[in-house]
Every structure is written in structure tokens, then in C-alpha cells.
Amino acid sequence: MRRADEDQRLDVVATVNGRERRFSVLPRLSLADTLREELGLYGVRTGCEHGVCGACTILVDELPVRSCLMLGVQANGKTIRTVESLAEGSSLHPLQEAFRRHHALQCGFCTAGILATSQALLAENPCPTREEVREVLSGNICRCTGYQTIVDAIMDYAENGQAGVAGGERGPAE
Amino acid sequence: MSKSEVAQIRPKSIGTSIPRREDPGLLTGRARYIADIVLPDMLHIAILRSPVAHGRIRHIDTAAARAMPGVELVWTGQDSKARCQGIASTLEQKGFVATIQPLLAHDEICFVGEGIAVVVAHSRAQAEDALARIEADIEELPVVTDAAAAIDTDDLANAAVPANMVYRSNRVTDPVEEAFASAAISVEGCFHTPRVNASPMETRGFVARHEWTTGTLTCWSATQMPSFIKTMIAIFLQFPEHNLEVITPAVGGGFGQKAHLHPEELLTCLLSIELGRPVSWIEDRQENLFRAPQAKQQINDMALAVDDQGRFLALRDRVITDSGAYNSLPWTPLVEGHAGILVVTDPYRIAALSAESLSVTTNKCPIGAYRGVGFSAPTLAREVLIDRAARQLGLSPFEIRRRNVIRQEDFPYQTRAGMMIREGTFLETVDRLEAMVGYEDFRKRQQEAFREGRLLGLGVSIFSEVSGIGTRALNFLDFPLTSHDTATVRVEPTGKVTVTTGIVTSGQGHPTTLAQIAADAFGVPMEDVTILAGSTHHAVGFGTVASRSAVFGAGTIGRAAEIVRGRMRAVAARLLQAAPDDIEMTGGMVHVRDDPGRTMPFAAVAGAAYFAEATHPDDFDPALEATAAFDPSDIVLANGGHAVIVEIDMETCLARVEKMYAVEDCGRMINPMIVEGQIRGGMAQGVGMILLEELVHDERGQLITSTFQDYLLPTSLDIPDIEISHLETPSPLVPGGIKGMGESAMISTPAAVAGAVNDALACLGVAIEQFPASPQRIFEALSKVGVMDRGNNFPV
Numbered sequence: 001m002r003r004a005d006e007d008q009r010l011d012v013v014a015t016v017n018g019r020e021r022r023f024s025v026l027p028r029l030s031l032a033d034t035l036r037e038e039l040g041l042y043g044v045r046t047g048c049e050h051g052v053c054g055a056c057t058i059l060v061d062e063l064p065v066r067s068c069l070m071l072g073v074q075a076n077g078k079t080i081r082t083v084e085s086l087a088e089g090s091s092l093h094p095l096q097e098a099f100r101r102h103h104a105l106q107c108g109f110c111t112a113g114i115l116a117t118s119q120a121l122l123a124e125n126p127c128p129t130r131e132e133v134r135e136v137l138s139g140n141i142c143r144c145t146g147y148q149t150i151v152d153a154i155m156d157y158a159e160n161g162q163a164g165v166a167g168g169e170r171g172p173a174e
Numbered sequence: 175m176s177k178s179e180v181a182q183i184r185p186k187s188i189g190t191s192i193p194r195r196e197d198p199g200l201l202t203g204r205a206r207y208i209a210d211i212v213l214p215d216m217l218h219i220a221i222l223r224s225p226v227a228h229g230r231i232r233h234i235d236t237a238a239a240r241a242m243p244g245v246e247l248v249w250t251g252q253d254s255k256a257r258c259q260g261i262a263s264t265l266e267q268k269g270f271v272a273t274i275q276p277l278l279a280h281d282e283i284c285f286v287g288e289g290i291a292v293v294v295a296h297s298r299a300q301a302e303d304a305l306a307r308i309e310a311d312i313e314e315l316p317v318v319t320d321a322a323a324a325i326d327t328d329d330l331a332n333a334a335v336p337a338n339m340v341y342r343s344n345r346v347t348d349p350v351e352e353a354f355a356s357a358a359i360s361v362e363g364c365f366h367t368p369r370v371n372a373s374p375m376e377t378r379g380f381v382a383r384h385e386w387t388t389g390t391l392t393c394w395s396a397t398q399m400p401s402f403i404k405t406m407i408a409i410f411l412q413f414p415e416h417n418l419e420v421i422t423p424a425v426g427g428g429f430g431q432k433a434h435l436h437p438e439e440l441l442t443c444l445l446s447i448e449l450g451r452p453v454s455w456i457e458d459r460q461e462n463l464f465r466a467p468q469a470k471q472q473i474n475d476m477a478l479a480v481d482d483q484g485r486f487l488a489l490r491d492r493v494i495t496d497s498g499a500y501n502s503l504p505w506t507p508l509v510e511g512h513a514g515i516l517v518v519t520d521p522y523r524i525a526a527l528s529a530e531s532l533s534v535t536t537n538k539c540p541i542g543a544y545r546g547v548g549f550s551a552p553t554l555a556r557e558v559l560i561d562r563a564a565r566q567l568g569l570s571p572f573e574i575r576r577r578n579v580i581r582q583e584d585f586p587y588q589t590r591a592g593m594m595i596r597e598g599t600f601l602e603t604v605d606r607l608e609a610m611v612g613y614e615d616f617r618k619r620q621q622e623a624f625r626e627g628r629l630l631g632l633g634v635s636i637f638s639e640v641s642g643i644g645t646r647a648l649n650f651l652d653f654p655l656t657s658h659d660t661a662t663v664r665v666e667p668t669g670k671v672t673v674t675t676g677i678v679t680s681g682q683g684h685p686t687t688l689a690q691i692a693a694d695a696f697g698v699p700m701e702d703v704t705i706l707a708g709s710t711h712h713a714v715g716f717g718t719v720a721s722r723s724a725v726f727g728a729g730t731i732g733r734a735a736e737i738v739r740g741r742m743r744a745v746a747a748r749l750l751q752a753a754p755d756d757i758e759m760t761g762g763m764v765h766v767r768d769d770p771g772r773t774m775p776f777a778a779v780a781g782a783a784y785f786a787e788a789t790h791p792d793d794f795d796p797a798l799e800a801t802a803a804f805d806p807s808d809i810v811l812a813n814g815g816h817a818v819i820v821e822i823d824m825e826t827c828l829a830r831v832e833k834m835y836a837v838e839d840c841g842r843m844i845n846p847m848i849v850e851g852q853i854r855g856g857m858a859q860g861v862g863m864i865l866l867e868e869l870v871h872d873e874r875g876q877l878i879t880s881t882f883q884d885y886l887l888p889t890s891l892d893i894p895d896i897e898i899s900h901l902e903t904p905s906p907l908v909p910g911g912i913k914g915m916g917e918s919a920m921i922s923t924p925a926a927v928a929g930a931v932n933d934a935l936a937c938l939g940v941a942i943e944q945f946p947a948s949p950q951r952i953f954e955a956l957s958k959v960g961v962m963d964r965g966n967n968f969p970v
């Protein structure tokens with residue numbers, strides 16, 4: 001077992017959003033702060049840092065994880081996906097499109113975590129019921145939306161996938 | 175021309191549910207919030223917070239902290255006091271007691287969580303390490319935690335507030351004794367609403383960068399009130415205002431909590447000035463629960479006199495606001511009970527009102543604004559009493575309201591507090607809500623459930639909302655403030671439109687809805703409009719508070735556009751050989767009224783104004799840019815109603831919301847999808863306040879709910895799907911007929927949830943008047959009537 005002093009940075013190798021990244025972090029730094037501060041992935045949000053709000057949820061080896069409750073050094077050898085990986089080029093992922101179409105976000109602070117939870121849910125259960133979606137979402141707090149439209153968006157994506165109507169900014173008659 | 179002038183806007187984009195332009199950035203992690211602001215050389219703040227609720231600082235030893243690695247500076251209250259006395263907060267009201275809240279306590283500490291020292295270091299972690307090395311010697315003083323008891327005690331919560339009374343008023347004192355004596359029934363109760371925290375998912379934060387070489391101070395603030403913050407920094411720190419800029423990044427929810435001047439904001443500015451480096455303060459959740467403005471804690475001792483036909487005769491209310499230790503700025507504790515009692519009768523004809531309001535100082539965090547402010551608590555008390563009266567008289571909750579709401583034939587109707595109500599859909603709301611609920615069926619279902627040992631309850635709340643709050647409304651609510659906003663619009667040479675506004679969003683969708691307004695103001699497609707917001711260099715405004723942004727957005731953009739349109743009409747009139755008054759703008763074209771053949775592109779007119787002097791009329795002012803102010807000429811009143819069905823589990827005493835309904839009339843909707851999002855989000859917060867959320871202080875003033883493990887927010891399992899129906903009564907005082915609605919659900923849903931809990935328990939003779947209606951409170955109430963002892967056997 002390796003031992004480290006508290007002010008000694010440790011080397012980490014991880015696959016982050018499809019790319020191998022090498023970085024070094026202090027052992028005290030949470031994975032959330034590591035991704036933000038060391039890798040510039042500011043889409044990772046922290047709302048409580050004690051594992052309740054879910055804003056910091058990311059995918060670690062494709063499973064949803066509280067990045068505020070994991071250390072940066074624990075990323076070693078792991079595959080990590082954050083919200084930044086979802087859109088391709090400048091087009092939103094169909095799940096993101098569904099969120100936009102259904103107005104499943106307001107301030108957007110909970111959104112990255114909710115997208116991560118949804119991705120994990122849909123990977124395991126591509127055709128969930130509304131109740132199942134609500135159950136799985138219950139670990140992600142949103143203070144703005146009242147949740148219903150988030151459930152709508154996930155259901156729409158699950159049922160229609162890519163076939164959903166693209167949600168551009170359109171005038172009424174255009 | 176008057177600031178209240180109502181410009182012409184023809185709704186086209188307005189009224190449609192256009193997806194939001196801000197979503198792509200928010201959905202992809204690209205949007206930048208305050209914690210994402212990183213500047214070269216930036217330092218980090220951590221604040222030592224008082225562990226005692228009331229005390230006197232004897233000595234603070236910071237030597238060990240100063241020696242810690244990475245620490246650049248440590249200040250105590252003495253250091254901050256030398257540069258700024260603190261936040262003075264008063265109102266021009268007779269008898270109102272001003273307070274000065276120090277940036278860091280330097281002598282008397284008045285609540286747990288008050289800052290007593292600050293460390294600036296290279297990282298937040300290092301700053302926190304240093305906090306642990308600060309030794310504070312504090313002499314404890316008697317603690318005042320109970321607002322009702324604080325009125326009669328000799329102990330003072332804050333030495334600056336005599337008798338713990340910030341303000342006491344009885345503006346409306348109709349004699350009501352006779353009405354109560356002659357009433358067929360009178361219903362009364364003493365309602366306690368919980369102290370809550372708005373708990374936006376993003377905590378508060380502030381970054382300051384002082385550049386001594388230019389004398390400029392640039393601030394990034396997660397605020398709802400950037401212009402206000404800027405002026406306050408200038409005043410409290412004596413900083414030249416023209417060298418100040420407040421920038422608002424993406425804000426992760428505000429709900430009123432971010433509509434205050436926080437001591438930490440001034441402190442961060444001072445530290446940046448002192449150190450000559452950018453300084454960042456990002457609080458954690460615990461600090462937010464301890465120190466961010468708290469809200470809603472009132473005691474309403476209310477009675478309603480009703481005749482045998484169910485008609486309301488008189489209402490009496492004595493409200494105590496648990497104000498906390500200092501007056502918040504700008505709202506002061508008047509934002510709670512005092513504002514609340516001035517609108518308490520509003521949806522109903524009530525001929526006599528006797529209302530007294532007391533704002534009482536306690537050793538708690540200052541009370542401030544949270545969505546729905548002081549309107550929620552009195553609305554709750556009133557609506558629960560109305561349900562109770564209906565039960566006693568054998569009337570349905572809808573019928574008793576039908577007999578009392580202000581009707582079309584009553585307009586204009588002046589309330590006893592003095593508000594003139596000119597339009598609204600109170601009766602239609604009651605009817606619509608009743609149909610949505612399916613009232614008869616619900617009662618059958620309720621009886622069946624009862625036979626199966628389940629308790630169902632229905633709560634109803636009818637509300638009106640003072641929206642689009644400007645000077646008139648503020649003054650009516652006893653805030654003697656002047657408030658107007660400005661916007662600047664510019665038509666670019668190629669016919670695109672740039673709007674600068676002081677309105678900032680914390681999620682409510684202004685980048686989209688303001689673009690809808692501006693597009694319709696010029697008759698151009700929405701994609702030709704850009705909205706610049708988020709810097710105080712752009713425009714002035716009071717901020718996004720009090721359901722005012724849609725109203726002020728339409729008013730300011732409408733008026734500024736009117737000026738520019740006039741100039742464009744003058745040019746177009748020459749080009750199309752028509753009278754300027756006959757020139758119209760729609761669909762990106764400019765044409766002559768009733769003559770569709772004579773037309774030219776909007777962009778061509780703009781181009782002519784910029785580049786073709788030959789087309790200019792005499793004395794033409796070619797500036798296609800104008801700034802205008804707006805402030806509505808009177809109160810803009812929105813209205814609606816909510817109904818909530820709860821089920822209470824007899825074994826766990828847990829109340830669960832089964833279904834919720836909303837009827838909303840915010841005049842003409844700009845974007846119905848966004849309006850519905852506001853309603854759903856507000857209703858969820860209403861459920862939180864009545865069933866889950868409570869900041870609990872023990873008798874020593876310790877906050878014992880300082881994490882999300884103790885302070886419970888609603889999850890996706892607590893909020894059911896919500897059915898919404900719209901009515902639209904346009905306001906004549908606002909372009910497009912728009913009214914505000916951002917707070918509506920938090921004004922009225924708490925009442926409906928509380929009513930539903932009481933309806934469920936009424937068959938057992940149990941009433942709940944203290945909230946949240948937690949399982950423990952319901953258990954205790956049921957135990958009192960012996961229900962729990964009978965092994966869950968109903969007394970059927």
C-alpha cells in the first residue's frame with residue numbers, strides 16, 4: 001500500500017470523457033474538485049458536498065457516483081464521464097434535446113447530475129415507467145422545476161429516442 | 175413622457191412556448207456560475223462563524239492562523255470595522271428601529287453562524303485549516319429564541335433594539351367586535367409557519383477584483399439585484415460608483431435569498447482592495463443554512479367572522495414576525511408579516527379588517543425575502559380558517575369561496591387595506607378549480623378511503639398576487655422606496671436588435687422571454703434579437719424580485735423601442751411616401767397600413783437611417799438607440815388558485831401529496847411553458863415548506879438542522895404530477911397585457927397543502943396549526959385525541 005503525506009501530490013491516470021488523462025492531486029481533494037480544478041470540467045457542480053443533493057453526480061465506470069464523496073486519487077484507473085461528454089460537436093445529445101423540449105431545467109444547476117443519473121438509468125432500463133424514473137431521480141434534488149418535466153423528458157427520450165422533434169428556437173409561424 | 179407610459183406591443187412571439195435559448199449552455203456544462211469564475215492570482219476566503227447565539231467577544235487570537243501555509247491574511251471584526259461599520263438597514267417609518275449589521279462581529283455576537291473572523295489563503299482548504307487555529311474567547315449572554323416570548327422579556331437579542339421590537343404597526347384598525355358578536359360562527363387559530371431557507375442548489379458566492387492602477391473594482395455576484403449591490407458597495411465602502419461593475423454570471427437559483435446585500439459581499443470587496451488580488455468567496459451548504467437569509471417564520475393569530483350564509487364579515491389578525499438579529503437589506507423584517515397583512519383579505523370581500531403586525535428581534539439569522547415573502551403565512555392562516563368555516567356550515571370549500579370572492583360586478587373594489595382591485599378572475603378560478611378537482615367524486619373517494627383506514631384530505635387556496643412590484647406597490651406595502659428599471663434598445667445597421675437590460679435571471683428564463691418581447695416590439699423574428707444582461711454597465715434596475723421582471727421587461731423594452739420605432743417610421747414614411755402614423759412593422763417588414771403592396775424590409779429602413787442622409791426628414795435624429803425607464807402606474811394584480819390532495823398514512827403519520835392542481839391568471843403569458851415551469855417549481859417549494867422543511871433552533875439558539883440530512887427538501891417522490899389551467903386577464907398598465915407570477919405558487923400552495931392536512935384530520939377532530947406538518951407533529955396531534963392509542967382503529 002502506498003502512503004502519502006497530506007501535502008504530497010499523487011499521480012493519477014484515468015480515462016476522462018474518452019481521453020486518457022494524467023494529472024496529480026493532493027489526497028484531500030474530492031473527485032468533484034479535482035475534475036473542476038485540475039481538469040477544468042466546470043460542468044461538475046457541487047451543491048452540498050455531503051452526498052445528498054446529487055448535483056455532483058457523474059459516471060464512473062458507467063455507474064452514477066457522487067463525485068463529492070470520492071477522492072480525486074480514487075479516479076486512478078477508472079473511466080469517467082461528465083456532462084461535457086454528452087453533446088457531440090455543437091449538437092445536443094437527444095436526451096439533452098428532450099430536456100430542452102420539455103423545459104426540464106430552469107437554473108440548470110442540478111442538470112448535469114440529473115443527466116448522469118438518467119443516463120445510468122436508461123442504460124440499465126431503456127423503457128422505464130414514470131414511477132421507476134421518479135424512484136431513481138429521488139437522489140437528485142432540483143429546487144426549480146418540481147420534477148414533473150424532468151420525468152417527461154426522460155420518458156420522451158426513452159419512448160422516442162432520436163425520433164423526438166428537434167427543439168430549435170422557432171417563432172410561432174416560422 | 176411618463177415612466178408609466180404603456181407602449182404598444184403586438185403579441186406574436188409573445189404567447190408561444192418557445193424553447194429557451196439559455197438551455198444549450200446549461201445542458202452541456204458550458205454555462206459559468208460564480209464558483210466557475212477563476213482569475214489569475216485569485217485567493218480564497220473562509221469565514222469563522224460564531225458557535226454561540228448571543229455573546230460578547232472578549233478576545234480573538236489569530237497568531238497561529240496567520241502562520242499557516244498558504245495564508246495571506248486574517249481579519250477579525252476590528253479590522254473590518256475600521257473600514258466599514260456594517261450594513262445599515264432602516265425604513266422611513268415612524269418607530270422603525272434601524273440596525274447596523276457588522277461585516278464581522280466585533281463586539282456583540284447576535285446569532286449562531288455570524289462571522290467573527292476571516293481567512294484569505296491560496297485555497298479554500300488552506301483557509302479552512304487556518305480557521306481551526308483561531309481561538310475565540312466569547313462571554314455568553316442570555317439568548318432570545320422565541321419571538322412571542324421576546325415581547326415580554328427583559329433580555330435583549332440585540333442591544334441596539336429596545337424591547338426587541340423593530341417595528342409595530344396597526345395600519346388597519348376597523349372596529350370588528352360587533353361583527354364578531356353578531357356572526358353566526360367565528361373561526362380562529364394561531365398559525366405557526368416554519369423558519370425555512372430558500373436553499374437554492376447553488377449556494378451564495380462573490381468574487382471581487384480591485385485594480386489599483388485603474389481604480390476599478392469588478393465584482394462577480396450570484397445576485398438577483400446587481401444594480402442595487404453596486405450602489406450599496408459604493409455607499410457602504412465609499413467607493414466611486416462609476417469605477418464599479420457588478421457582473422452576474424449564471425445563477426443556480428435565487429428565490430429571494432440572493433436578493434439581499436450580504437455582509438460577505440462587502441467583506442470580499444474590502445479584502446481584494448486590501449490585498450490587491452482577486453478574492454473569491456464561495457460558501458458551502460452549511461454556511462448557507464446557517465447564514466443565508468432565512469424566511470417565513472410568522473405567528474398569525476387570526477379570526478374570521480362568518481354569517482349563517484357563509485359570508486365573511488370581518489377578519490382579525492395579529493402577526494408576529496420572528497425577525498432574527500438584524501434587519502436584512504433592503505427588505506427588513508417588514509417583508510414578512512407586515513407586508514402580508516396588507517394583502518390578507520385581497521381575493522375576498524371583507525368589509526372590516528383589524529390587523530396588527532409586530533416584528534420582533536431574536537438571536538437567529540436575519541429574516542429575509544424568500545419567494546412569496548410574507549404573503550404565504552397569512553394566506554395559509556386565512557385559507558385554513560375558510561375551510562374550517564365551510565366545514566362548520568356544511569358548505570363545500572368551493573361554495574364558501576364562491577360566496578365571498580370579488581366578482582366582475584364589484585370592480586373596481588377597494589380593500590380595507592386600501593388597494594384598488596380593477597380586474598381579475600376570482601370567481602372563474604373557483605369554478606375552474608372545482609371542476610379540475612372533481613369535487614363530488616373526491617368526497618366519495620375520501621369516504622371510501624376512510625372506511626379502508628386511510629385519511630385523504632383536500633385543501634383549497636384562492637390568491638391574488640401583487641406582481642410587477644414597482645414604486646406604487648412598494649409604497650402600498652409600506653416600503654417607502656422608489657423603483658424603476660431602464661432598458662436600452664439599439665437597431666443595428668443590418669436590422670438586428672440589441673437589447674441591454676438590468677434584469678438578470680436565476681433560472682426564470684429572461685434571456686428567452688425578453689427576446690420574445692423585443693421581437694414583438696419591433697415586429698421582427700426572435701432570432702434577430704439579442705439580450706445583453708448581467709453587467710451593471712448595461713442598464714439600471716431594481717433586480718429580479720417580487721414577480722416584477724416580465725412586467726418591467728415589457729415596460730422598459732416597450733418604451734425604449736417606441737422611441738426608436740418613431741425614428742424608423744419617419745424614415746420609412748419618406749421612403750414609402752406615407753404618413754408616419756400609417757407605418758407598421760411586422761414579420762421583419764415595414765409597410766403602410768391597409769396597403770400591403772407598399773412595403774420594404776425592416777433592415778432596409780435601418781440601413782437608410784444609418785447610411786442614407788437623403789432619406790432623412792428635416793431635423794432627423796438618426797440614433798436608432800434609446801434608453802427608457804418604466805414603473806407601472808399602479809399595482810399589477812395577478813390571481814389564481816391551488817388545490818392539493820394529501821393522504822396521511824396512519825401507521826407512519828406521513829402526509830404524502832397525491833395530486834395538485836393550479837389555476838393561474840398572470841394576464842397575457844409571454845411563454846406558457848415557462849409559466850408552467852414557474853408554477854410547478856413554486857408548488858414543490860410550497861410542499862417543502864408545509865410538510866418537510868424547518869430550520870430548528872434549540873433553546874440556546876443552536877441551529878440543529880445544518881445539513882441536507884436534517885433540512886429536508888422535496889424530492890421527485892414528494893411531488894406528484896401537477897395539473898395546470900390558465901386564465902388570461904390582460905393588465906392595461908403593462909405592454910402586451912402582461913402580469914407577473916413567479917411567486918404565485920409559493921404564496922398560495924402552502925395554504926392548500928396545510929388545508930389538505932387539516933381536511934384529512936378534521937374527521938378525527940384534529941387540527942394542525944404548526945408547520946411543517948411532520949410525522950411527529952401529526953403523531954402528537956393524533957395521540958392527543960387518543961387515536962394512536964386505539965391501535966389505529968378509527969372512531970367510525
Ligand code: FES
Binds near residue numbers: 051054
Ligand atoms: S454535492 Fe455531491 S451530493 Fe451534493
Ligand code: FES
Binds near residue numbers: 104106375
Ligand atoms: S433547475 Fe435549478 S435546481 Fe434544478
